[in-house]
Amino acid sequence: MANKVKTYDYDKKLHTHGRIWILTCLLLFILTPVAIAIHLGVAPKWGALLSAFGVVALIYWSTAAAEFFMYVPLIGAGATYLAFVTGNISNIKLPCIINAQEVTGVKRGTKESEIISTISVASSALVTTVIMSVGVFFLAVFSGPLDEFFNHPNVKPVFVCILPSLFGALGYSYVVKKPKLGIIPLIFVVITFVAAPDFANNDSVSTMIIVTGVISLASALFMYKKGIVK
Amino acid sequence: MYFNTGPIYLIVGIVIATVCAQAIFFLVKAYREGLRIGMTKETLNKAVVSSAVFSVLPSTGILATMFGLIKYLGIPFSWLRLSVIGSLMYELTAADAAAQQATGKALSSAEITPEIFVTIAIVMSVGIILGEILCIIGLKKYSEILKKPRNKTAADINADNERVGPETWNASDFKTSETVAKKKKADLGEIGGVVTAAVFIALCGAYIGGAIGEAFGGFHIDSYTSVIPFISMLVSVGCMAILYHMQKKRAWLKSFSLSISMLVGMVSAVPASLVLGTIFGA
Numbered sequence: 001m002a003n004k005v006k007t008y009d010y011d012k013k014l015h016t017h018g019r020i021w022i023l024t025c026l027l028l029f030i031l032t033p034v035a036i037a038i039h040l041g042v043a044p045k046w047g048a049l050l051s052a053f054g055v056v057a058l059i060y061w062s063t064a065a066a067e068f069f070m071y072v073p074l075i076g077a078g079a080t081y082l083a084f085v086t087g088n089i090s091n092i093k094l095p096c097i098i099n100a101q102e103v104t105g106v107k108r109g110t111k112e113s114e115i116i117s118t119i120s121v122a123s124s125a126l127v128t129t130v131i132m133s134v135g136v137f138f139l140a141v142f143s144g145p146l147d148e149f150f151n152h153p154n155v156k157p158v159f160v161c162i163l164p165s166l167f168g169a170l171g172y173s174y175v176v177k178k179p180k181l182g183i184i185p186l187i188f189v190v191i192t193f194v195a196a197p198d199f200a201n202n203d204s205v206s207t208m209i210i211v212t213g214v215i216s217l218a219s220a221l222f223m224y225k226k227g228i229v230k
Numbered sequence: 231m232y233f234n235t236g237p238i239y240l241i242v243g244i245v246i247a248t249v250c251a252q253a254i255f256f257l258v259k260a261y262r263e264g265l266r267i268g269m270t271k272e273t274l275n276k277a278v279v280s281s282a283v284f285s286v287l288p289s290t291g292i293l294a295t296m297f298g299l300i301k302y303l304g305i306p307f308s309w310l311r312l313s314v315i316g317s318l319m320y321e322l323t324a325a326d327a328a329a330q331q332a333t334g335k336a337l338s339s340a341e342i343t344p345e346i347f348v349t350i351a352i353v354m355s356v357g358i359i360l361g362e363i364l365c366i367i368g369l370k371k372y373s374e375i376l377k378k379p380r381n382k383t384a385a386d387i388n389a390d391n392e393r394v395g396p397e398t399w400n401a402s403d404f405k406t407s408e409t410v411a412k413k414k415k416a417d418l419g420e421i422g423g424v425v426t427a428a429v430f431i432a433l434c435g436a437y438i439g440g441a442i443g444e445a446f447g448g449f450h451i452d453s454y455t456s457v458i459p460f461i462s463m464l465v466s467v468g469c470m471a472i473l474y475h476m477q478k479k480r481a482w483l484k485s486f487s488l489s490i491s492m493l494v495g496m497v498s499a500v501p502a503s504l505v506l507g508t509i510f511g512a
Contacts, residue, residue: 010263015370017259021252026362028245029314033351035241036307040232044349048332052349055327056357059433060320064360066422069372077373082256084361085249087315091485092288099284100277115264119274120281122257127282129250129313131289135296136309143234143305150301157458157499160338162298163322164441164463165495169470169488170319171434176474178427185428185435193443201447202336202459205440206327212439213432220428229424 018081025085055206059213076114079121086125096124163205180229185216232344233304242306246313288485295489298322298496302342307351316358323433328353336440438463454506461502466495 037044071089072080075097083093100120106112139146149155175182189212192200200208223229257278264274295318299308302325311321326337328350333340340346445451445460470491477483 010259010266014259017255018369019366021255022362022365025245025249025252025314026359026366028248029355029359029362032241032245032310033348033355036238036351037348039237039241040344040348042344042348044352045332045345048328049349049352052324052328052331052353053357055331056320056324056353057360059323059429060357061360063426063429064358065364066426068361068364068368070422072369072372073376077369078256078260080369080373081365082253084365085252085315086313088288088292088317091317092285096281096284100281103280104273104276106273111267112264112269115260115267115269115274116277118256118260119264119277122253122260123278123281124285125253126250126257127285128289128292129246129253131286132293132296132309132313133246135293136305139296139300139305140234140239146300147231154500154504157455157503158496159301161459161462161496161499162301162492163326163336163338163437164459165466165492166298166319166322166488167434167437168441168463168467168495169491171431171438172467172470173474173488174427174430174434176471178424178431181424181427182431182435185432186438189435189439190442193439194446194449197443197447200439200443202440202444203330203334203339205336205436206323206330208439209323209327209433209436212436213429216428216432216435217425220424224421224424230420 014078014081018077022081022085052206055209058210075121076117078114078118082118082121082125086121086128088128092124092128093121096120178229180223181216181220184219185212188212188215231304233307233347238304239306242310245310249314287482291485291489292318294493298492299325302337303347303350311354315361316354319433320358321354324354324357325350454510455503457506458499458502462495462499465498466491469494 033044067089068080068084071083071094074094075083079093079097083089086093097117097120100116101108101113104116106116150159171182175186189200189208192208220229261274265271292312296308296312298318299311299321303311303321308321312318322337329335329337329340329342329346332346332349342350441459441463445457451457470487473483473487473491477487
């Protein structure tokens with residue numbers, strides 16, 4: 001009998017604990033830049049902050065909402081509370097959970113699988129943090145030579161190429177899966193950036209993300225409705 | 231640099247320690263509950279070890295991408311951003327958008343003053359919190375809805391009610407047939423996949439366009455240096471294409487394809503600028 005009460009306790013308290021932890025971390029995430037601002041004795045540029053936030057929210061809030069509804073059924077509540085703080089869900093946590101569920105042979109959707117998911121996310125998050133911290137320790141130790149290296153004239157072009165390299169490779173991985181979705185937005189960006197450099201240039205990419213996003217979404221939904229893409 | 235100082239390491243260290251504490255808390259709670267409902271220590275340990283081992287490679291991949299951030303944000307803040315929710319692409323999009331709105335220049339050419347740094351830091355930190363807000367306000371309700379079993383008999387439900395607790399569900403909740411629910415779920419998943427792909431293709435497309443525009447904007451080439459980002463983008467796309475096909479047989483490559491392609495693309499800027507510099511002069 002005591003056991004029964006306890007089961008109910010764990011499930012109910014899970015949400016209370018989860019909420020307290022996630023709220024604490026959320027506050028800390030927001031307070032970190034504030035603390036840094038106070039430490040540096042500067043204020044942010046509010047206008048720029050709001051418009052940049054608009055760009056970021058447009059892209060990432062829609063995907064965050066989609067992720068939330070997609071991942072909860074897959075990983076369970078306990079793991080979700082942790083995964084949405086520690087991140088890297090699609091690239092580390094989800095494959096990690098699936099692996100752990102297979103290794104332990106639990107049946108999906110059961111309480112056992114929820115427990116395995118939570119343990120899996122927690123262990124994974126700790127390992128990522130340790131690896132990142134060790135890396136950071138070495139980077140910090142060598143930060144002097146690192147600075148010199150970054151400012152070497154032969155190395156400087158490397159840092160102009162971070163964004164094109166990252167988004168080129170990432171773009172390929174999306175387009176190769178759904179090539180039809182790539183056609184209209186890619187033709188659009190090539191034409192605008194080449195033919196209208198006053199409007200579309202490297203310094204206005206953040207605005208162009210919104211314009212391209214609307215065009216890409218509209219064409220994707222149209223193609224989905226017509227059955228051209230699945 | 232101002233962003234690599236002790237106090238910033240300290241601030242960031244506190245946050246990362248708290249996140250670790252949360253992970254340990256959940257680990258211990260879940261482990262104990264697992265034992266209590268009759269799972270063996272062996273099974274639970276298997277989950278810990280397999281997950282830890284599984285995470286090593288992709289985590290190293292993330293560490294490699296840190297080079298993309300520390301030049302602009304310093305070591306401690308990059309450490310924080312890549313240790314908590316977010317990703318290199320998210321952080322760079324946020325940083326670039328903030329730099330562009332604040333200075334009118336792209337992140338790569340803007341001067342990151344403390345003021346701009348703080349602006350970027352706030353945009354990054356606040357721009358990603360929706361998932362957490364949804365957890366706070368909706369996760370309990372959502373997981374309760376998900377736990378409602380379909381097509382159960384009233385007797386089953388009553389038995390379940392007794393086992394789990396009184397307030398969870400009742401028989402009248404099970405009007406939806408399983409097939410309809412499954413079909414709806416599949417449709418939602420399908421359209422979700424299309425929307426996500428469309429949004430990310432647009433995001434990547436805008437940056438690809440930026441590199442193309444810098445090289446050939448207005449149908450002319452300014453100087454050889456303006457073509458270098460375009461070349462490095464092509465190299466990274468080519469590298470990704472090769473790795474993408476290789477990873478079909480070598481699954482472990484998946485964790486590294488993006489970081490390797492990005493690094494190869496970035497580094498290709500060095501020979502590209504040396505070669506083009508020799509041919510076309512400074």
